[in-house]
Amino acid sequence: MIKAENIRKSFGEQEVLKGVSTIFEPGKTNLIIGRSGAGKTVFLKLLVGLLEPTSGSIWYSDTNFTSLNTKQKKAIRMQIGMLFQGSALFDSMTVEENIRFPLDMFTNMTKKEKLDRVNLVLERVDLTGTNDKYPSEVSGGMQKRVGIARAIVQKPKYLFCDEPNSGLDPKTSIVIDELIRDITIENNITTVINTHDMNSVMEIGENIALLYKGNLAWQGNRHEVLESDNELLQDFIFASPFLQRLRDRALKE
Amino acid sequence: MKYIEDFGKYVLLLRSAIFARPEKFSMYGKEILRQMHDIGIGSLVIVAIISAFMGAVTAIQFAYQLDGGFIPMYYVGYIVRDTMIIELAPTVTCLVLAGKVGSNMAAEIGGMRQKEQIDALEIMGVNTASYLIMPKIIAALFVIPLLVILAAFLGIIGGYIAATGTGYITGGQYEMGLLSFYDPYFVFMMIVKSIVFAFILTSVSCYQGYYVSGGSIELGKSSTQAVVLSDILILCADYVVAMILT
Numbered sequence: 001m002i003k004a005e006n007i008r009k010s011f012g013e014q015e016v017l018k019g020v021s022t023i024f025e026p027g028k029t030n031l032i033i034g035r036s037g038a039g040k041t042v043f044l045k046l047l048v049g050l051l052e053p054t055s056g057s058i059w060y061s062d063t064n065f066t067s068l069n070t071k072q073k074k075a076i077r078m079q080i081g082m083l084f085q086g087s088a089l090f091d092s093m094t095v096e097e098n099i100r101f102p103l104d105m106f107t108n109m110t111k112k113e114k115l116d117r118v119n120l121v122l123e124r125v126d127l128t129g130t131n132d133k134y135p136s137e138v139s140g141g142m143q144k145r146v147g148i149a150r151a152i153v154q155k156p157k158y159l160f161c162d163e164p165n166s167g168l169d170p171k172t173s174i175v176i177d178e179l180i181r182d183i184t185i186e187n188n189i190t191t192v193i194n195t196h197d198m199n200s201v202m203e204i205g206e207n208i209a210l211l212y213k214g215n216l217a218w219q220g221n222r223h224e225v226l227e228s229d230n231e232l233l234q235d236f237i238f239a240s241p242f243l244q245r246l247r248d249r250a251l252k253e
Numbered sequence: 254m255k256y257i258e259d260f261g262k263y264v265l266l267l268r269s270a271i272f273a274r275p276e277k278f279s280m281y282g283k284e285i286l287r288q289m290h291d292i293g294i295g296s297l298v299i300v301a302i303i304s305a306f307m308g309a310v311t312a313i314q315f316a317y318q319l320d321g322g323f324i325p326m327y328y329v330g331y332i333v334r335d336t337m338i339i340e341l342a343p344t345v346t347c348l349v350l351a352g353k354v355g356s357n358m359a360a361e362i363g364g365m366r367q368k369e370q371i372d373a374l375e376i377m378g379v380n381t382a383s384y385l386i387m388p389k390i391i392a393a394l395f396v397i398p399l400l401v402i403l404a405a406f407l408g409i410i411g412g413y414i415a416a417t418g419t420g421y422i423t424g425g426q427y428e429m430g431l432l433s434f435y436d437p438y439f440v441f442m443m444i445v446k447s448i449v450f451a452f453i454l455t456s457v458s459c460y461q462g463y464y465v466s467g468g469s470i471e472l473g474k475s476s477t478q479a480v481v482l483s484d485i486l487i488l489c490a491d492y493v494v495a496m497i498l499t
Contacts (some may be wrong), residue, residue: 050372077378088373102377106277160376 330430
């Protein structure tokens, strides 16, 4: 479980987050949604420790992450896997080397054990046989799946995804969404996804937090989205006229 | 104020890079070897060409000036030797390497920053300042003095070929000059300079890349800034080292 308590973040005079408090539950796909500039990416970076909050605290289970020093944070970070918006794969390394990197750096596994583990996660993300390819030689969707494989290779307890569907076509987006959801359930990990993909919200959103101008404007699950009368939520989710018509039809039924 | 702030950030970055315990020595060792290959083998051709021509030009220009004068012509060998060893080999070689190696390092690390690869390493628990910068510094401190020694050697050879090839002096006169007034202390100076310059060009370039923000324009600027700043600092350090050691 991850808990954020009254998180504030300012960059100079500009206050980006204005006291956000929420809980992200294990075994669930927790989504952070909101318009561009709402503070989603800043919030995600605060959760993983890439930024320090101006005030407030972040808890990983019973540990106050924000009060830890760099060395202590490292111990928590070893339990974190993260998929970045652009996948952040290392260009000079093959797919196998990318996925194996955390094992090379932090374990004393034998070569065979590492290879077995890499092949296992490659199979899980349906990329068997791509070991020797470089990131530039695979598609955007495949890069995301390699990113997921690298994020889960050390069996993390927490998985963070920053706009995992960014730049992907709708069909591939669904594949990525389902992969993230299945991994979350299989391993009972706490997954936090930063997205503004409405399909993700409606298909896999089990705990959805809407950020608006640095505040938590709404929280609930995907079933509650349709029934909520929160104007900010309705404006955001059903911004497109097409989705408005779908919503109206669903409500009628 | 900005320069003071930058200097402070630079010192703190170096402290994180140099005084941190590597997560795994074998991984850092591999990275050091990779950097030694990129810096050393990758720079051989340009160092060879530049130093040979530096020696050749020095020889011809001094031979022209000494021709018909009171100073014996064998001084050409002596002048080329000392000029190459004391100044041209360490300084010009490192100025060129600041452009080739330094800009490459700034662009590599800056590109990693922009593509969030540094963030990915941080999330994994890697000390990015240490992993990305320390191997480059160690590799440069080892390889660049070797390149400078090679540059001095090839410069002297280049001088020999140019001076004897143009007929200004004979091979015997050049060799006599090479053996005259030789002071091994100048080789020591050359190596000290090359070590200092190697540290400057690597650390400054890595700093520029590590803190880049923005897009491709900022990346280009940081790469250019790495070269300009390294060159200025190398020339300042040249003066300081010369003052201290002479």
